[in-house]
Amino acid sequence: MNKLLLIEDDEALALGIEFTLRDEGYEVVRGATLAQGKGFFEKEEFDLILLDINLPDGNGYDLCKYIRTKSEVPIIFLTALDDEVNVVLGLEIGGDDYITKPFRVRELLSRIKALIRRSSKTQAGGTKMKSGELEINTLDTTVKKKGQEITLTAQEYKLLLIFMSNSNVMMKREEILSKLIEGDEVFFDENTLSVYIKRIREKIEDNPREPQYIVTQRGLGYKWNGEVVRL
Incomplete structure (x- = not known):
C-alpha cells in the first residue's frame, strides 16, 4: 500500500481528498501546516506528497525546498494560483507536478498514479x-x-x-x-x-x-x- 502525505489547510477540501485517496487504497497522513508537514516527513516514509502552497505558518515552497534537501520523493503542488510565474517557481524548486484548484478527482488520481509508477520505475533495471x-x-x-x-x-x-x-x-x-x-x-x-x-x-x-x-x-x-x- 502506498503512503501519501497530504498538507492542506482547507479542512473541508483535505477531508474530501483524504476520503477519496483512502477509498482508492492509499494510506494517508494529513496535516494543515508547514510545521506539521516537516514533523510527519521526519518521522515517516512516504511514496508521494501532496502539498498546498498557501499554509497558515508559511508556504508550500519552503516545505518543498526543505524536503528536497533530504529526499527526492515525488511532490505535487495543490494551488489556486494558476499563473505561469507560480507554476514555474514550484517546478524550479523541485516540485514534480502541480494541479490547480478546483480539480477533478479523476485527474488528481491519474497524476498520483503516474508519478508513483514513474518513480518506482526509476528504481528498477540494472545498466x-x-x-x-x-x-x-x-x-x-x-x-x-x-x-x-x-x-x-x-x-x-x-x-x-x-x-x-x-x-x-x-x-x-x-x-x-x-x-x-x-x-x-x-x-x-x-x-x-x-x-x-x-x-x-x-x-x-x-x-x-x-x-x-x-x-x-x-x-x-x-x-x-x-x-x-x-x-
Whole structure:
C-alpha cells in the first residue's frame, strides 16, 4: 500500500481528498501546516506528497525546498494560483507536478498514479550509460558528473534517460512529452517541459546558457548531443 502525505489547510477540501485517496487504497497522513508537514516527513516514509502552497505558518515552497534537501520523493503542488510565474517557481524548486484548484478527482488520481509508477520505475533495471563526463546507473538511479553525484527529481531523471536513450536524434517536444507521460492523460505542457530541461541543464552542463548535452533545435525540438555508451 502506498503512503501519501497530504498538507492542506482547507479542512473541508483535505477531508474530501483524504476520503477519496483512502477509498482508492492509499494510506494517508494529513496535516494543515508547514510545521506539521516537516514533523510527519521526519518521522515517516512516504511514496508521494501532496502539498498546498498557501499554509497558515508559511508556504508550500519552503516545505518543498526543505524536503528536497533530504529526499527526492515525488511532490505535487495543490494551488489556486494558476499563473505561469507560480507554476514555474514550484517546478524550479523541485516540485514534480502541480494541479490547480478546483480539480477533478479523476485527474488528481491519474497524476498520483503516474508519478508513483514513474518513480518506482526509476528504481528498477540494472545498466549503466555514459556520455562525455556523465554517467547514469539505473540500478541505484545515481547520476554522476566527473565522478560527483548529481541530485535529480524522479521526473528529471526520467527525462535524462529519455534523452540519453535517444542520443543524436532530434526529438520534437510532442514526442518527448509522449515518452514522459507514457500514455497517461496529458497534463504536462510545453512550458513545463521547458522548465524541466532548464533545470537539468543547470545540473549537468558546465555552462547552461551554452549547453553541450541537451541542444535546442530551434523550431524543431531537442537533441542529446554526443555518443552514449552502455556499460
